[in-house]
Amino acid sequence: MAALLTSLDSLVAALRADRRQVIGPTVRDGAIVLAELDSARQLPYGWGVRVAPGGYRLRERADRAAFGHSAGPQSWKAYLHPPRTELWSTRRGESPAEPDEPPPRYAFLGVRPCDLRAIGVLDRVLGQGKYPSVRYAARRAATFIVAVNCTEPGEACFCVSAGGGPKAAAGYDLVLTELIGADTVRYVVEAGSEKGERLLSTLDTYPADAATAEASAAVDAAAGRMGRALPPGDLRALIAEKRDAAHWDDVASRCLSCANCTMVCPTCFCTTVEDTTDLTGEVAGRWQRWDSCFDPDFSYLHGGAVRTSTRSRYRQWLSHKVGTWHDQFGEAGCVGCGRCVAWCPVGIDLTAELAALASEETAS
Numbered sequence: 001m002a003a004l005l006t007s008l009d010s011l012v013a014a015l016r017a018d019r020r021q022v023i024g025p026t027v028r029d030g031a032i033v034l035a036e037l038d039s040a041r042q043l044p045y046g047w048g049v050r051v052a053p054g055g056y057r058l059r060e061r062a063d064r065a066a067f068g069h070s071a072g073p074q075s076w077k078a079y080l081h082p083p084r085t086e087l088w089s090t091r092r093g094e095s096p097a098e099p100d101e102p103p104p105r106y107a108f109l110g111v112r113p114c115d116l117r118a119i120g121v122l123d124r125v126l127g128q129g130k131y132p133s134v135r136y137a138a139r140r141a142a143t144f145i146v147a148v149n150c151t152e153p154g155e156a157c158f159c160v161s162a163g164g165g166p167k168a169a170a171g172y173d174l175v176l177t178e179l180i181g182a183d184t185v186r187y188v189v190e191a192g193s194e195k196g197e198r199l200l201s202t203l204d205t206y207p208a209d210a211a212t213a214e215a216s217a218a219v220d221a222a223a224g225r226m227g228r229a230l231p232p233g234d235l236r237a238l239i240a241e242k243r244d245a246a247h248w249d250d251v252a253s254r255c256l257s258c259a260n261c262t263m264v265c266p267t268c269f270c271t272t273v274e275d276t277t278d279l280t281g282e283v284a285g286r287w288q289r290w291d292s293c294f295d296p297d298f299s300y301l302h303g304g305a306v307r308t309s310t311r312s313r314y315r316q317w318l319s320h321k322v323g324t325w326h327d328q329f330g331e332a333g334c335v336g337c338g339r340c341v342a343w344c345p346v347g348i349d350l351t352a353e354l355a356a357l358a359s360e361e362t363a364s
Helices: 009-017 113-127 134-141 194-200 211-223 235-241 247-254 260-264 310-329 350-363
Strands: 003-005 021-028 031-036 047-052 055-060 084-091 106-111 144-148 174-180 185-191 271-277 283-290
Touching (some): 009 021, 009 144, 031 055, 113 134, 174 211, 235 310, 235 350, 310 350
16 A cells, blocks of 8 residues: 655664664765665755766756765765675684674665665575575574655666566565656555565555556656667577677777776676785685676686786676576676666766677678
């Protein structure tokens, strides 16, 4: 049953009263970033963004929308699958010990449908399967998710053509739809879990009535305003057939192998392991940190790297993302958030590169 909120103050207060660390979007350093929120006042009211290949800029809005912006430089992956994690530590003469700390009680506020889908992908990759990550599963189980249906996609968004859409699917505890009026902002809220229903029952809400239809119409309209689109057809088959395409050289001439695309991607999950010691040699530890297939050492096998060229590393990343993920996990690894487009320093656009490969296939 949908209800109506006229303010997010009570929602944030209720989440904090439940001893949760509320993580949500806020404005900092010229971008909309994720950070801990002490109150709803820290949300990016009145701010939107302009996005282009290799470009991201804040813009002021004429209204007080809190979620009138597309995906920023960070994703929720950083909280569920942190960039650096201690696996164990030890002192000289002692046995190694794993960290014995309970997982943080996060509440994610403002999870967009593309990011909600990305969390679902990570759930299947890291939380399930034959060798699940105990740490990931514990963090995920302790997290409360407040999703936000998208009513204003950005110029780099292409979630619809990636198999998703602006409406949140399964995986949330509560979902909001922001309705922007001339002088007011309202939120249609629905529960998606028992935890969500319990929290919703503690809030001061009003009957949604006609606002439910208004919310549905706004989300449906957003589906037709995507800034970009993947080329039609079977991309998995296209990638497999175009392993030797000349276009890979064109991409390689522009790509810096900087790994920005994998760092901002909400589903890239690759890691490496590092062993460390302090200056005295008394304390040692083992850490897991993010890694990238763009790192030449990522493919190192006794004697040297397998993928020595930028061409081979970019091809590996794109082939895995839209092709061989299907073989490993039964789905693609791209959710259409557009982050790799916006945060590539040279403006390489995944949708344009796939279209170029498809055109080359047609011309051959």
